[in-house]
Amino acid sequence: MPGGEVRSVCVYCGSQNGTSSAYREAGRALGRALARAGIGLVYGGGAKGIMGALADGALSAGGRVTGIIPRFLVAKEANGQSLERLSETVLTDDMHQRKHAMFDRSDAFVALPGGIGTLEEIVEIMTWAQLARHTKPIALVNVGGFWDPLLALLDHMGAEGFIHAAHRVRPLVASDPVEVVAMIVAAAGRAAPQAERDIARM
Numbered sequence: 488m489p490g491g492e493v494r495s496v497c498v499y500c501g502s503q504n505g506t507s508s509a510y511r512e513a514g515r516a517l518g519r520a521l522a523r524a525g526i527g528l529v530y531g532g533g534a535k536g537i538m539g540a541l542a543d544g545a546l547s548a549g550g551r552v553t554g555i556i557p558r559f560l561v562a563k564e565a566n567g568q569s570l571e572r573l574s575e576t577v578l579t580d581d582m583h584q585r586k587h588a589m590f591d592r593s594d595a596f597v598a599l600p601g602g603i604g605t606l607e608e609i610v611e612i613m614t615w616a617q618l619a620r621h622t623k624p625i626a627l628v629n630v631g632g633f634w635d636p637l638l639a640l641l642d643h644m645g646a647e648g649f650i651h652a653a654h655r656v657r658p659l660v661a662s663d664p665v666e667v668v669a670m671i672v673a674a675a676g677r678a679a680p681q682a683e684r685d686i687a688r689m
Contacts, residue, residue: 532576
């Protein structure tokens with residue numbers, strides 16, 4: 488990510504709709520916002536739930552969308568037609584390959600509402616940041632306070648002495664998907680030079 492430039496953003500989110508229509512709308516709005524900012528979307532390749540709304544939003548605004556999905560999930564979360572409409576589709580052998588491919592192709596990471604898989608993916612990215620394996624921005628779209636329990640847990644972990652690099656782990660947070668895009672771009676430009684120096688010293 489030379490100079491803190493954000494060319495593409497990885498978005499983690501649910502393959503289900505959730506109980507609130509606000510979740511799908513946030514996905515659609517985030518996809519549109521990324522496309523309008525000229526930022527490519529990297530996501531899990533699904534056509535259902537919030538994933539589908541996210542891709543729909545980006546594609547409807549003329550954005551570039553890369554779907555990365557394990558072969559065993561294609562029949563469950565996507566289909567040939569939904570994958571063909573994407574700008575690029577990457578099929579992987581397993582979840583581990585998928586996560587590494589998503590990481591390699593992205594300059595920042597965002598989590599919309601989702602389930603255990605979404606939580607696991609964003610927490611792993613936070614773990615890599617704490618270990619100084621990357622300096623890419625991390626953000627949560629906190630629709631209706633969805634991520635408040637996670638933020639409270641992070642505060643608790645820090646207070647109990649289990650987070651040793653809070654400045655690397657603490658995600659950007661906003662309820663508005665459009666605001667999150669602006670925050671990521673600003674954070675990348677602001678933090679990249681110092682963060683790269685931190686990594687070089689390790």
